[in-house]
Amino acid sequence: MTAVNSFGAKDTLSVDGTEYEIFRIDKVEGFEKLPFSLKVLLENLLRTEDGANVTAEQIQKLGSWVPTADPDTEIQFSPARVVLQDFTGVPCIVDLATMREAVTQLGGDPEKVNPLAPAELVIDHSVIADLFGQADALERNVEIEYQRNGERYQFLRWGQTAFEDFKVVPPGTGIVHQVNIEYLARVTFVREVGGVLQAYPDTLVGTDSHTTMVNGLGVLGWGVGGIEAEAAMLGQPVSMLIPKVVGFKLKGQIPMGVTATDVVLTITDLLRKHGVVGKFVEFYGEGVGAVPLANRATIGNMSPEFGSTAAMFPIDDETLNYLRLTGRSEEQVKLVEAYAKEQHLWHDPSKELSYSEYLELDLSTVVPSIAGPRRPQDRIELSKAKGQFGADLTDYTAEDFGLVDVAGEDSFPASDPAKLTPGSDDSDVRERHTAPTFSHERKPVQVQGSDGQNYTIDHGSVAIAAITSCTNTSNPSVMLAAGLLAKKASERGLKAKPWVKTTLAPGSKVVTNYYEKAGLTDSLEALGFYTVGYGCTTCIGNSGPLNEEISEAINDNDLAVTAVLSGNRNFEGRINPDVKMNYLASPPLVIAYALAGTMDFDFETQPLGTDSDGKDVFLSEIWPSADEVQSTIDTSIDTDMFTREYGAVFDGDERWRSLPTPTGATFEWDDQSTYVRKPPYFDGMVMELTPVTDIKGARVLAKLGDSVTTDHISPAGSIKADSPAGRYLSEHGVDRKDFNSYGSRRGNHEIMIRGTFANIRLKNQLLDGVEGGYTRDFTQADGPQSFIYDAAQNYAEAGTPLVVLGGKEYGSGSSRDWAAKGTSLLGVRAVIVESFERIHRSNLIGMGVVPLQFPVGETWASLGLDGTESISIQGIEQLNEGFTPKTVHVIAEPTSDSPEGKQTIEFDAVVRIDTPGEADYYRNGGILQYVLRQLAAA
Structure with a gap:
């Protein structure tokens, strides 16, 4: 309850005879011009004003918010x-x-x-x-x-x-x-x-x-x-x-x-x-x-x-x-x-x-679109998807492909900078021309399915078609459109291609209810779209394995196959280890691509198949109309479905209710558990603050490029047997079939440390042409290639701190705490990049890692940093005096591992500790230590 009411905002609202205490935002001058979201924040400050963390000055500044000004006013937001x-x-x-x-x-x-x-x-x-x-x-x-x-x-x-x-x-x-x-x-x-x-x-x-x-x-x-x-x-x-x-x-x-x-x-x-x-x-x-x-x-x-x-x-x-x-x-x-x-x-x-x-x-x-093959923002108009697939394929195969424009222009390699739109990079290749077609000498691979059926797969074959994720499975318009499309396709005798893994993972059981009421379940199942679970599945990498014969054909022939999913994430290495190219699409388009069986497909000119009369069936013929979708929504969804499914939502099924449940105020840790272990964050912690120190003699653990996501950093997906995490599980008596995923073992810090920076698509540029969780271990002669975890352990034994170098948009993607926790537990003291995305920067501070940025316009490459240097960072100790420096001085000195003639490099890095609250967390060694000291003191 607020201890201060500087604006006289406390009032009463009566609704149907019930009185509620409220804090009126119209007591603050300037409120009427504030955007909706800032009005919510204004109420939050009025209600939590205490004169210390939340002050009248902060409230006034929010009321007089200048839209075009750079953010400079810290506030304390207390979520409900x-x-x-x-x-x-x-x-x-x-x-x-x-x-x-x-x-x-x-x-x-x-x-x-x-x-x-x-x-x-x-x-x-x-x-x-x-x-x-x-x-x-x-x-x-x-x-x-x-x-x-x-x-x-x-x-x-x-x-x-x-x-x-x-x-x-x-x-x-x-x-x-x-x-x-x-x-x-x-x-x-x-x-x-x-x-x-x-x-x-x-x-x-x-x-x-x-x-x-x-x-x-x-x-x-x-x-x-x-x-x-x-x-x-x-x-x-x-x-x-x-x-x-x-x-x-x-x-x-x-x-x-x-x-x-x-x-x-x-x-x-x-x-x-x-x-x-x-x-x-x-x-x-x-x-x-x-x-x-x-x-x-x-x-x-x-x-x-x-x-x-x-x-x-x-x-x-x-x-x-x-x-x-x-x-x-x-x-x-x-x-x-x-x-x-x-x-x-x-x-x-x-x-x-x-x-x-x-x-x-x-x-x-707006026109029909998909996005891919590696980022959600890489939108492709559906009419150009076939040509764009051909352009992007060159990034995923060792073969030499060319693009042939339908107008007959000369072919050119996809990476030819002269053909790029001015100001673009190769990721924006989709803007180069209007409708290229994919042309190469094909070498399709013969596969015999487990049912004895023979078929061929090639680059672009759709290996996974998944109706999945929170983004779309909450939306009846696209879910019912998918069901209606399946119904029309099934009635025309169409089938999903046999090499496509078809999955349906609704966002709630209500979806199943309205599918059944609309009479669409049988049609979806006729195309292979059986419900596989109520959860995130494919979008977070829980796509499950492909059929063994398909997986073998893909890997033996290095095929760049595709996944099409109604999700929100399609980063490299995320969906399935066998699938290189991932595309986001609406649920009905997921169905359509399952029928087509390949990304090398033009829905406008190519039929999905033939009906029982031998007549070609085109997507436009079976695509449901907006009126048809709305009519189905109106007749198949009702309130009873929601009240029935959520009536006892916390109770669970018999499996949940019958689980043996430990009791007591503190948890009894099991030393044999490979899922839940007591983490080391508070080991040796005392009430008094340990002064922060400058960083001396650090080595570079990883030198990374642009758009390194938290998927690249945080452990996710399956656990490989020959990885440090796999070795750990094997040493603890866990069979390979029971490894499960990194995500399921997030409660075990030993697994998660070993999986940090272990993404199969990570490109650590300390190494040439190597992908995965590897680095050079400079604790050994000539800095040989090593697993990042193993090298970090050797650095820890030698008492050597670590830094990570990166490019633009470092830490984009999901809000993964283990991207920061793992970074910290590996011994990384600082991350120096061109720019951060919000959540990961904040999380690094929360784990006691200082986020730094190169001077504007500079990169590790432009400064001449090659990652072999010994790095010292001066000026961090100013935080002990209650002052957060705007910059710190970085000195990168050559070592015996550096090329001959390399010179010392010095520059001032921008400190991205943006608020006094973040500075308090960093001084305490992290946000959890700060909270713990507050609780113990109270």
Whole structure:
């Protein structure tokens, strides 16, 4: 409860006879011009004003926000709740359990370590599509999931009983973000504070970057690292700068044949090109009212792909309609409407708000699109997909291909800079010409399937077609479009190609309900799209293995095969280790590519197959109309589906209820467990601060290029037998078949350290032409190639600190806490790059690693750094005096491993500790140590 009320904002709101305490934003001068999202932050500050962390000055500055000014005002944001998924949530609960022991050793009370903000965890990241294309795939995959993850699930059940205000949604329920918008989100939050009911905007942080999906519901929230989420659960505000807000005006209507997925890929393309990293995006204008809630959620979901912190839609009648549809009480719906209108949070398209920058999209101009083969923002118009595939293929094969323009121009290699659009790089090759065709001497590979059927596969063959992910499986318009397309295709006698792994992973059981009511389940299954689980599956790398004969053919012949998925992530090495090229597409296009069987396909000119009469069947003939989709939505979805599925959502099935559950305030760690182990973060910790020190004599662990994502850094996907993590498991008696994934073992720091920087597509440029988790180990003569983990252990034994060098957009992608935790535990003291994306920079500080940037315009290459140097960083010690330096001095001296004649290199690096709160975390050795000292002192 606020201790200060400088603006006289405290007031009462009465709704249907119930009195709620509120804090009125209209008491602050300038509120009326603020964007919707900043009004939410303004209420947050008014309600939490205490004169110390949140001051009247901060509130005034937010009210007088200058849209075009660079962010320079720090505020403390206190989210109403925290949402977790199990991959990132398990380490959070492991750390909380460890903190209970540590606070005892520091003289505190372990019972004080509890979530102070409500925390809800949804187990959705563990199911793997091992079985597919058969009626019992769902049941068998869930059974395997429990066998693999029993230790983790027992631990989470203990957490649900041991910690107050912590709930777990069991496996097999749905994807966290869909469960969030369909059930967990309140829009207006109510909590008893000081004996009175307090109403305020529902806000949150989540341990998954796609937490922003809830922005479509008018709820402000975004993804943070598990480190920040733990602090938020323990009552620590999120330190942030008042951001710039980009106003994105929507107008017009989506044309026939265009899906919400096409819209979101177009918006992603536009916003990535505009540049919105660290900013809020807010949608406004007359067109907003015509955007269905499911489409808003789809757009909000992709905020990490834009690069923005949040992607907000305002509250309006569409919000209320969705709340009613999904079974929220009429009492709650009335409160949401009354509160939003009272607090000027209701959308009024006639009012002009202030924005930092402006963009506009006429929805009528959107065309069918896909994105790939390696980034979500690499949008390709569907009509040009065949030609673009041919252009991109040259990056993925050792063969010498050429491009032949349909107009008959001379062929040219894809990397020819003279053919690039001015200012572009090779990743933007799609802009070079209009409609190239793919032409090369084919060497298709003969495969005999397990059923005895013979077929051929080649570069571009679609190995995986997956309807998956939070982005699209929450959206009935695209899900039912996929079902209707399957029905029409099945009626014409079409089949998915036999080499395609077809999977369907709905975001909630409600999808299954409306598929069955619409009579579409049989048609989907006829094409092989059986439900494989209710979870993230393919989008996070849980695609499961390909059939053995297909996998062997791909690897023996080095085929560049493809995956098509209705997801939001398609980074290299993410989807499946056998698949090099990954494309994002709408659910109906996933069906279409399963029928086509290859990316080397033009839907406008090539038939999908022939019907029983031998007549060619084209995609345009079986594509469902918008009216047909809407009619199916209207007749197949009802509120009872939501109330039935979410009526006992925390109870789980018999498997969950019968799990043996440990008891007690502190967890009994099992020394034999390979899933859950006590981490070393608090070992030897004392109440007094240990002064931070400059870095002397550090060596370079990795020298990396641009767009290194947290997928490259953080352990993810399968665990190889010959990797350090695989060796660890083998040494602990785990059979290869039981290795499971890195994500499922996030509660074991020993596994995760060994998998950090181990992505199979990582290119450490200390080595020439080598991909994977390798480096040069300069503790040995001539610096031989070594696993990164093994080298880091040798450096630790020698007492040598480490640094990482990188390029632009370092740490883009998911909000993976282990990207920072693993970096820290490997002994990295500093990361020096050209630019960071928001979440990873913050997480590095939270783990005691200093983020630094090269001087503007400089790179490790332009400065002459080759990674063989001994690096010292001077000036960090100024933090001990309560001062955060803007720059520190870096000295890179040649070593015996350096080329002859190499000179010492010196430069001033920019310190990216951006707020006083972050400086406090760094001085304490990390955010968890800071929180622990606060709890012990209290």
